[in-house]
């Protein structure tokens with residue numbers, strides 16, 4: 106492994122790790138707030154127990170999310186100094202606002218976790234809502250920075266110099282809206298399905314069924330609602346990508362040849378040498394429709410893009426397929442759940458329904474990781490789309506490989522620890538919340 | 541606006557040193573606590589810093605964001621040449637943050653605690669040690685941007701006596717801050733006395749490390765004496781720091797603890813003033829006699845302006861909430877924390 110690949114892998118690993126914690130950090134507080142709200146309204150103890158159990162989960166995830174985020178803010182410089190030297194002052198605006206959002210989140214979390222029975226109960230509840238709102242705000246803000254890398258704005262690039270810098274324009278770049286919308290919904294999908302799945306498993310096992318049923322319902326409602334609208338927002342994203350990054354779209358779709366009425370390719374194995382896709386299902390005209398909203402429009406293929414600017418096609422294509430595939434599956438599960446709620450109440454207690462959710466537990470997070478792979482790998486070889494190459498941004502320090510190994514080991518053990526911790530949390534539910 | 545941003549940078553470093561430092565120190569104290577008292581130390585620590593624990597570490601993030609947005613060249617030069625100590629510090633932050641959370645939230649009480657505790661305590665020592673090393677390296681003139689060999693460019697930039705001494709000094713200060721802080725958090729005389737002894741211990745350690753810093757500076761031709769005593773601000777700040785030191789010892793003997801905390805904070809502030817004043821605005825000194833200056837190497841005007849606005853806006857939102865948080869938990873007695 107050379108240092109450049111190591112640096113990219115380390116970045117991907119750190120972000121891929123962080124995103125799990127940040128999704129949960131953004132969304133769980135809302136679940137908590139809902140259950141807390143029920144408790145304050147109904148005074149049923151089970152809701153208080155659910156809230157408390159979840160808030161411990163949030164504390165664990167928050168701390169892990171915070172340290173992994175701290176690591177990221179250093180890694181940007183440790184791994185990509187040349188990029189940060191130029192990009193920092195341009196795309197820094199969302200990061201500086203994000204600082205405020207984090208801070209508020211941390212303060213509100215302090216109030217919330219330690220505030221039981223100390224404050225007015227609605228004030229206490231409200232601090233929980235603030236945790237969620239500010240978490241969401243940080244997520245939306247940081248995506249602005251990433252969107253800027255896809256759709257650079259707010260400066261002029263003249264003879265290798267970055268001039269006329271305008272951080273506000275940079276923040277409100279073209280890609281921000283579609284990415285932030287899609288990401289926010291994704292966080293709800295992923296966290297909703299993951300949490301619902303864990304509680305579904307416990308219901309199937311017959312442990313503390315009341316506790317887990319209440320939790321399941323809250324999480325499932327959030328996750329399923331989000332899963333139904335996610336493909337719509339994905340469509341907005343795809344149209345956006347078609348406009349601003351035709352190379353990424355072509356790689357996502359393994360679309361080698363520019364053509365009108367382009368076919369949507371489902372599955373298949375792209376062969377970058379021969380410029381073809383084997384064993385794929387082709388839906389004629391659908392790619393044109395997906396990209397431009399018109400079945401006969403022309404879609405730029407990789408043949409229009411200089412070879413040296415091609416992103417890795419296979420990875421981007423597979424990742425996109427995985428995201429869309431898991432997205433469709435979750436939409437189906439959501440449809441079944443809503444049907445059950447609406448017409449078929451007797452399905453609601455059927456073990457098959459819970460089994461379905463157990464199977465769907467990891468799907469949301471798989472989609473999130475796949476989606477980010479599409480966005481990031483699809484942007485290659487650029488770190489700032491069309492302006493700076495990733496290879497020119499990497500640190501001159503040799504030996505990054507070792508740093509990558511170290512961080513891999515650390516993250517792997519952390520992942521094991523967090524899973525272990527959650528397992529113990531859940532195992533103790535019966536003993537801690539027995540009233 | 542540039543001065544507003546610089547003020548925020550300085551203030552976040554100071555607050556990180558004071559609040560984050562007290563936090564690290566609490567872990568360091570654990571390293572130096574006998575086995576039978578560890579439990580009490582841990583409990584006092586948790587109820588004292590639990591609620592504001594997350595907030596304490598935000599200051600580092602604020603500082604780093606200010607650096608990379610406002611002073612990108614300084615951020616990237618340090619990132620490249622101090623890559624290794626920065627990485628060690630990051631590993632320390634990961635280990636500490638997660639061990640702290642795990643040991644508190646682990647639902648099952650068993651021997652796992654024996655794993656979390658030493659990780660927490662050791663990373664509490666290593667992180668400020670390397671923070672100090674990084675700070676020391678920045679001003680030591682060992683960073684060589686033209687170096688061609690790996691050792692010169694990436695190792696000797698930070699591996700020298702001065703930086704290590706500054707690191708040890710930082711760790712000692714953290715231990716000292718934490719002991720002083722914890723004195724006021726206990727509810728019985730026995731523990732109060734114990735933390736008072738710790739405070740004395742770390743105070744002596746800090747003074748010894750301080751001497752070590754001067755010795756190392758002397759050996760490595762770093763004009764530290766001139767930086768500190770060559771100007772009236774430095775002289776006055778050192779005088780104040782020394783006076784507060786004497787006063788603190790006196791108060792400790794008297795058992796009057798009310799004033800200790802502000803005094804300790806004051807003392808550390810004075811030390812930071814002394815060490816930064818003379819350098820300002822050059823916060824990184826390079827081997828070839830060059831330097832990176834907060835005034836000359838700042839980002840574009842518009843960036844600095846929006847950054848300053850963002851910080852001011854943020855403060856309006858944050859500071860009242862933060863004070864209310866600290867106030868509420870002080871007033872209601874943190875000892876009842878769950």
Ligand code: HDD
Pocket residue numbers: 255280283284285287288289290291292294295335336338339340342343344346428429430431432433435469470472473474475476477478479480
């Ligand atoms: C639960 C997660 C999830 C689900 C079900 C989907 N996505 Fe997605 N997708 C993401 C989670 C995600 C993401 C992780 O949040 C990404 C990465 C970057 C971003 O902004 O969102 C993303 C990126 C992303 C992009 C690239 C955006 C860019 O580079 O700017 C496109 C075109 C789509 N998605 C399209 C879709 C479509 C057509 C879906 C149909 C089902 C879909 N996504 C489901």
Ligand code: HEM
Pocket residue numbers: 113114116117120121123124185188247248250251474477478481482484485487488495
């Ligand atoms: C959290 C979700 C994210 C994930 C999972 C993710 C994933 C990845 C992946 C897989 C790569 C490697 C691409 C390759 O080298 O082929 C990468 C690179 C990178 N990402 Fe992201 N990314 C995320 C968000 C962000 C954000 C928000 C930023 C910045 C604000 C960012 C900045 C970078 C940088 C600087 C690189 C290295 C340069 C490059 O390879 O393009 N990423 N990321």
Ligand code: HEM
Pocket residue numbers: 123124126127128129130131166167168170171172173174175176177178181207210211240241243244245247248251288594601
């Ligand atoms: C799209 C990708 C990202 C999203 C959606 C995201 C979102 C979040 C969220 C919601 C949190 C709060 C943690 C929690 O509540 O558990 C967080 C923490 C953090 N993130 Fe990210 N983040 C992303 C990428 C990044 C990147 C690229 C950086 C750094 C450059 C970063 C820096 C941080 C920092 C410093 C924290 C810790 C702050 C705290 O203590 O809350 N994040 N992130």
